[in-house]
Amino acid sequence: MQIFLNNRMLSGYCINKQHNFILPYSGMNMLYRTLHYLLLCCSTFLFAQTHPEQLIQDVFQSELVYPQESGELQFTISPNLQNSRPVNLLSSPVAIEYGLSDSWQIEFSWMGYVHQENSLSGNISGPGDVEIGTKWRFLSPGHRNIQSAVGLDLQLPTGGTDGINEDDPAVEPYVIAAMDLNWLNDAHIFTQVGGEISLTSETDDAPGIFMNSGIIYPFRTFCVSTELNWITADEIAEIYVTPGIISTYGSYEFGFAIPIGVSSPADTYRIIAQFSIEFSLNGDETPD
Incomplete structure (x- = not known):
């Protein structure tokens, strides 16, 4: 590196x-x-110890504490490849986030068109599922460097293709705790914990649980991020280490990451590219 x-x-x-x-x-x-x-x-x-003017609002496999600002609309597309022998999965998720206030946002995402290649059972393609959600951020009184957020996502199995779409709708509540480290060039550390609860499943399976932790370190024109992602469902745990790099140019944000599976059920690796653009619907100019 x-x-x-x-x-x-x-x-x-x-x-x-x-x-x-x-x-x-x-x-x-x-x-x-x-x-x-x-x-x-x-x-x-x-590598001068200065950081980009604009906070990084998104990483790759974790949710950050930052919402969109009031009247700000962000559009994101994240084409990615998931490699897990003998299966490869290609998708291009798109997401729209809108800030109702400086602390509260709503969001809509769609998995896009999903293509799965399976050397054993053949290929499957079809539209992905839809997800809607909301997030609310809290500032710690007297400690502005410490922040937290709560969020809720609703997953809707709208695709209808067996093998690449979920069978049941589900809710995904989560909480985030974060801290800005002024003594470390304003680096940002975070932890997200949440679960996935099926709304219609008739089984007694425990809800899926996930936890993401990481750090974002800013340089002059870009940030580097490292995430540890842990996802469990049906007593199977997938663990990833996700190094990434993110660069901001005014209202544009570009990112690239390669999550690496470190547990046997996890994908061998993933490749994620990310592009975001922000618009202000209040008539204010977005950052240059």
Whole structure:
């Protein structure tokens, strides 16, 4: 990873400085020193301890505490691939979020057109399911760096294709706790805990439970994120480590992540691309 490589180079520079290595003065030595200091300056500029002007509102497999601001509309498309031998699943979910206030948002999402490739049973394609939801954020009195949120999603099996759509409608309540770390360049840590409860299932199966935790660290023009995702249903646990990178340009947001399955029931890996654009319906300009 590029970030760790640059950190190691910076550490190596400190060690050389500490031991006072003296190289003979020559044209080659001057060229080496010039390139060394140029690389150091470029690395320092690229990873300067400043953060993007706009908060990152979305990661890849977790819900964050931030809602859309009042009158703000966000459109997101997230094409992704899920690889799990012998099955590959391709989909392009789309989501619309709207801020009713600075603390409350409503959202609508659709899985888009889903294509499943199965080397054993053949391929299946069809429209995905629909989900509607809401989220409310709370600020901790006297501790503005600590925030929390509660949310509720309603999953509707509108696709109707066996094998790629859910059989029953379900509700998904969740809570989020988050903290901004001012001493760590305003890094953001979060934990989300929730469950999935079927509304019509006649079985006595326990509701599915999920937990997501992670950190977002801002650099000058982008943020890096790391998530730990844990999902359990029917006594089967899927665990993922999800490294990602997100860049914001005004009202546009781009992201890319590769979740890696670390438990046997999980997908081997996933590839997620994410594109978002925000509009203000209040007549205010979105951030440049």
